[in-house]
Amino acid sequence: MKSVYDVLMERGYIEQITHEEEVKALLEKERVxxxxxxxxxxxxxxLGHFIQIMVMMHMQNAGHRPIALIGGGTAKIGDPSGKTDMRKMLTPETIVENGNALQKQMEKYLNLDGENGFVANNAKWLDELKYIPFIREIGSKFSVNRMLTAECFKQRLEKGLSFLEFNYMIMQAYDFLELNRELGCQMQLGGNDQWSNIIAGVDLVRRMESNQVYGLTFKLLLTSDGKKMGKTESGAIWMDPEKTSPYELFQYLRNIEDADVENCLKLLTFLPMDEVRELSALEGSEINRAKEVLAYEFTKIVHGEEAAEQSLETARSLFSNGTKNENMPTTEMKTELFEAGMGILDVMLEIGLIPSKGEGRRLIQQNGVAINDSVVTDFARTLDISDFESGDVVIRKGKKVFHRIKLI
Known part of the structure; x- marks a missing residue:
C-alpha cells in the first residue's frame, strides 16, 4: 500500500520540502x-484554498491528524506573501465572523473532533502577547538580513513594506512553536508562497525547543499558462453555495482549458491515478467527457452527491437544447424595470454576466449573446415584458454560460 507521501507526490501536490527522507519515513511510520x-x-x-483542504483530507485519510489553524491574530496584520499591495484592514468583529464561517466549512471536509483533528485560532496566543517580552524572547532569534532575502518581502520592497507586515513571518513562526508545544505538531504545510514563513517556523522551533520539525509546500492551483485558477469576470469561485452556486462551480470546471484537465483531475479529485491518466489522454471533443467527470467529482466533494447530480443534469439539458432549468444561476428583477424596456447591455452588466459594456458589445459583434436561444445582433436591443415567457428569460453568453432572469 502506498504511503500518503507517495500519493501526494504521484498526484503532483508536493513542491518543496525541508527534509525529504525524514518526512517520508515519518509519514510511513508515525501518526503525524x-x-x-x-x-x-x-x-x-x-477554489484556490481547496488544494490545502484536499491535502488535509489525503493526510487524514491516511491516519494523520490535521490542525486547521484559523488566523484570527495574523489576519489583523495581513500576509504580504504574493501581494503587491498591503492587504485591506478588517475590523476585529469581521475577522471573528469570517473565522467562524471558515471553521464551519472545514468541518464539512475534515474530522476536527479534538482527537483525530483539531481547530485552533492563533488569536488565542497572539492577542495576549506583550511586545517587549515577545521581541526579547522571539524577535532576537530572527535575522533581519535573512528575512529581507525572503521572496515574500523582496516583492514588496520596491513598492514599500510596512513594519506591520514585516512582523507576519515572526507571527507565523510563533504559531508553529505554540502548536508544537501544545499539540505536538511536527509539520507545517502550505502553498508554495508560504515557503519562507514555513522555514522560519521550523528554525524557531529548533532554536526554542530543540525539536526537529518539518515543512512542506504544495502547488498553487494555476492554469497551464501560469495564472491563478478560480477567478472569473464576476469574482472568485467560492465554496459557499450562497456566493457561488453548485451549478456555477460545476460550470467553471466544465469549461476549463484542455491543457488544465490532467492537473485538476489529480489535485481536485480522489479518482485513482489510472483513471486520471485515461481521462487525461482523451483528445478532441472527447476531452469534454473528462471535464464533465472533473466537474462532477469536485462538486460532489464540495457540495455533496445530490448537488453534483443536479448540476450535471442542468448542464446536459442546456447543452442539448438550451432548456430553462430551476438549477440555473438566476437573478430576480422587478417587473417595472422591463415595462418600458431595458437595454441588453444594461441587463448583462446588472446581473454580472459582463464586466463592462465594451465587453458586451464585443460579444454581440461575435454573435456571442442570445436571448431565449435568439442571437442578439443589435447593441441597442432591449428586453421588455414580451421577452419573458412564463415570467422568466434566459440569456446565453458564449456557448456555455446561461443565466436566467425571473420577474418579481
Whole structure:
C-alpha cells in the first residue's frame, strides 16, 4: 500500500520540502500531527484554498491528524506573501465572523473532533502577547538580513513594506512553536508562497525547543499558462453555495482549458491515478467527457452527491437544447424595470454576466449573446415584458454560460 507521501507526490501536490527522507519515513511510520493556517480575510473558502483542504483530507485519510489553524491574530496584520499591495484592514468583529464561517466549512471536509483533528485560532496566543517580552524572547532569534532575502518581502520592497507586515513571518513562526508545544505538531504545510514563513517556523522551533520539525509546500492551483485558477469576470469561485452556486462551480470546471484537465483531475479529485491518466489522454471533443467527470467529482466533494447530480443534469439539458432549468444561476428583477424596456447591455452588466459594456458589445459583434436561444445582433436591443415567457428569460453568453432572469 502506498504511503500518503507517495500519493501526494504521484498526484503532483508536493513542491518543496525541508527534509525529504525524514518526512517520508515519518509519514510511513508515525501518526503525524500537522497544521495548515487559513487567515479569515473572507467568510468563505475559495477554489484556490481547496488544494490545502484536499491535502488535509489525503493526510487524514491516511491516519494523520490535521490542525486547521484559523488566523484570527495574523489576519489583523495581513500576509504580504504574493501581494503587491498591503492587504485591506478588517475590523476585529469581521475577522471573528469570517473565522467562524471558515471553521464551519472545514468541518464539512475534515474530522476536527479534538482527537483525530483539531481547530485552533492563533488569536488565542497572539492577542495576549506583550511586545517587549515577545521581541526579547522571539524577535532576537530572527535575522533581519535573512528575512529581507525572503521572496515574500523582496516583492514588496520596491513598492514599500510596512513594519506591520514585516512582523507576519515572526507571527507565523510563533504559531508553529505554540502548536508544537501544545499539540505536538511536527509539520507545517502550505502553498508554495508560504515557503519562507514555513522555514522560519521550523528554525524557531529548533532554536526554542530543540525539536526537529518539518515543512512542506504544495502547488498553487494555476492554469497551464501560469495564472491563478478560480477567478472569473464576476469574482472568485467560492465554496459557499450562497456566493457561488453548485451549478456555477460545476460550470467553471466544465469549461476549463484542455491543457488544465490532467492537473485538476489529480489535485481536485480522489479518482485513482489510472483513471486520471485515461481521462487525461482523451483528445478532441472527447476531452469534454473528462471535464464533465472533473466537474462532477469536485462538486460532489464540495457540495455533496445530490448537488453534483443536479448540476450535471442542468448542464446536459442546456447543452442539448438550451432548456430553462430551476438549477440555473438566476437573478430576480422587478417587473417595472422591463415595462418600458431595458437595454441588453444594461441587463448583462446588472446581473454580472459582463464586466463592462465594451465587453458586451464585443460579444454581440461575435454573435456571442442570445436571448431565449435568439442571437442578439443589435447593441441597442432591449428586453421588455414580451421577452419573458412564463415570467422568466434566459440569456446565453458564449456557448456555455446561461443565466436566467425571473420577474418579481
Amino acid at each position: 500531527t500537522f497544521y495548515i493556517g487559513f487567515d479569515p480575510t473572507a467568510d468563505s473558502l475559495h
